[in-house]
Amino acid sequence: MISASLEDYLEFIHNTILEKKEIKAIDISKAFNISRPSVSEALIRLADMDLIIYEGRKGIKITKKGIEQAKKTVKKHQILSDFFVEILMIDKQTAEKNACKIEHVIDDEIIEKMKKYKESKLKNNEQS
């Protein structure tokens, strides 16, 4: 199993590549406020797990497997955050912060139920 930290980094790598086409180790260092050596280490671990291809200064590429993994996390994050905001009326910031932590431990089953619950709730509101 991938750890919460590594999952966070992978998620960030994925999102950043989508947004800006590329990412460097230093970006992760800045985003998470961790030292450059810690990033190096984390990237080596992600590469060991075949989630990224890391060739030092030559750049960071995300593998197919890494994209799958990252997408799963992003989806969980999104559904959690939306559920908190739209159903529980939590403020956006708190919702995001908590989604970031819960996404690493919650089962897919609950995520799916949250999604369906939200969808049916919104449908009901349209009708009224």
Place this chain on the structure above:
Amino acid sequence: MISASLEDYLEFIHNTILEKKEIKAIDISKAFNISRPSVSEALIRLADMDLIIYEGRKGIKITKKGIEQAKKTVKKHQILSDFFVEILMIDKQTAEKNACKIEHVIDDEIIEKMKKYKESKLKNNEQS
């Protein structure tokens, strides 16, 4: 901050004392499937944090501070599990398993909203 593991052990200590009046290190070892030395170590850390009083074979006592802490966790656990079962229709076992993990990372604010949401939902069902 207390770690998820220590919080689990403290929760178990609290629940067991309520149920059976006393608890021994070996009970924790069996309950969580961790070695006796690991339990020793964890109990020393909990004692360092003034959450328990640990005097080896003389027994484990939970402090006032420890009870507060444990109660908070138990409450979070209960509300999460109930919310999953009653609102999201998750099966009891999955609900419990996930509550065990999420209770360590979720903010009080969301727990309170979950509780209120569930209460108002149940009230509405009574009326209909």
Place this chain on the structure above:
DNA sequence: ATAAAAAGTAAGGAGTACCTAACAATGATA
């Protein structure tokens, strides 16, 4: 072109949470 800044790596350290093997103390029992 060279000096300085930026980015990355290597080496070594710390804390947490586990482990096993071996030992000590306590308790039960034959």
Place this chain on the structure above:
DNA sequence: TATCATTGTTAGGTACTCCTTACTTTTTAT
């Protein structure tokens, strides 16, 4: 009472995730 099982501790080890300090490599700017 002597022995054996149970419980707990000590010592030493692993893996993870972070750190700092001190390098090297690359890029940038003068």
